[in-house]
Amino acid sequence: xxxxxxxxxxxxxxxxxxxxxSARSAAESVYFSYAMGxxxxxxxxxxxxxxxxxxxxxxTAAHPHVFIDNIVTFVFAGGRLTGLRLLWGFDxxxxxxxxxxxxxxxxxxxxAAEIANMKKTSLTGLKPFSFFTHIWVDGKPMKxxxxxxxxxxxxxxxxxxxxxxxxxxxxxPRSNRIETSIFDDSYYIDVALNxxxxxxxxxxxxxxxxxxxxxxxKRAYYxxxxxxxxxxxxxxx
Numbered sequence: 095x096x097x098x099x100x101x102x103x104x105x106x107x108x109x110x111x112x113x114x115x116s117a118r119s120a121a122e123s124v125y126f127s128y129a130m131g132x133x134x135x136x137x138x139x140x141x142x143x144x145x146x147x148x149x150x151x152x153x154t155a156a157h158p159h160v161f162i163d164n165i166v167t168f169v170f171a172g173g174r175l176t177g178l179r180l181l182w183g184f185d186x187x188x189x190x191x192x193x194x195x196x197x198x199x200x201x202x203x204x205x206a207a208e209i210a211n212m213k214k215t216s217l218t219g220l221k222p223f224s225f226f227t228h229i230w231v232d233g234k235p236m237k238x239x240x241x242x243x244x245x246x247x248x249x250x251x252x253x254x255x256x257x258x259x260x261x262x263x264x265x266x267p268r269s270n271r272i273e274t275s276i277f278d279d280s281y282y283i284d285v286a287l288n289x290x291x292x293x294x295x296x297x298x299x300x301x302x303x304x305x306x307x308x309x310x311x312k313r314a315y316y317x318x319x320x321x322x323x324x325x326x327x328x329x330x331x
Contacts, residue, residue, distance in 0.1 A: 158284035161185040164276050165288045166325060168305075170297035174264035175327070177239070178227065179296070180276060182255040182285075189253035192246075203248050213244040216255070223278065226285060227259055228322070230273040238262040267303065267329040275324045281316035287323050303329040 167179035184192065196212050197204060204212065220226065220241070229236045243258040265272055276285050287293075293305045305328060309321040 158281055160188045160283040162283060162285045163288050164285050165291060165294060166274065166276065167294040167296050168298075168303070168327060170295065170303075171264070173268075173298075174266050175261065175272060176264045176297075177242075177261050178259040178274065179294075180225075180227070180255070180257045180259065182257070183288075184253050184255070186251040189248070189251060192253045193248065196246075204246050209246050212246050217241050217244055217257075225257065225259060226276050226278050226283070228275045228277065230271075231265060232271050267327045268331045272327040273324050274327070275310070275313070275322040277315065277320075277322045279315040281320055287325075293325060303327060 161184070163183040165181040167181070168175060169177045169179055192212075193202070196208050196215075198208060198211075199205065217225075224237060224239075225241050227239065229239065239259055239261045241257055242260045245256045247254050247256075276287075278285060287307060292307060295303055306326045308324055308326070310324040311321050313324065314321050
């Protein structure tokens with residue numbers, strides 16, 4: 095069963111690079127291609143307003159209005175998982191709303207001061223929703239993490255968010271079953287993994303870890319009608 099919003103998405107462009115010599119360049123190259131495409135989707139409200147709206151409106155207004163293309167980077171240090179890096183590409187119309195709200199000097203890009211305002215507003219608004227980040231360790235929800243940084247950029251018609259999620263305590267994927275999924279369980283925002291390059295690894299030798307993505311019916315949300323894309327981390331012992 096595919097998520098409702100899938101039919102509203104354009105076809106993703108192919109990944110223009112081969113290999114993963116750099117986690118940053120590999121992930122961002124997808125977004126540079128994505129941002130230059132002609133994709134157009136429907137969106138309403140600015141990002142800070144969303145967090146207030148979805149609480150007030152409830153599930154009856156929760157069908158997706160904003161669409162995010164997502165790349166998840168698993169960040170390692172010393173062989174242990176220390177956090178996630180989330181690269182989000184917003185749909186074109188919603189990106190325009192972000193520009194209207196945060197590009198205060200109207201020069202078509204974000205200054206350091208404007209990014210600082212976006213960071214404060216977005217992280218504050220997203221925190222009650224755990225930054226749309228769901229992590230399970232050995233099948234049990236794990237909430238002991240926080241967003242430590244966020245930056246933003248404009249590429250063509252699209253606004254990109256680069257958010258850092260840090261775990262309070264590093265996890266060993268060789269001895270724990272680690273799963274993660276990024277979604278808004280109110281389904282006001284539809285977050286989907288980038289089809290060309292959904293997952294990147296940073297801080298690990300090539301080939302030490304792999305992943306598997308499934309649409310998990312057992313963790314369905316929004317009236318059990320939407321199956322989250324769950325990433326299972328698989329690392330060699």
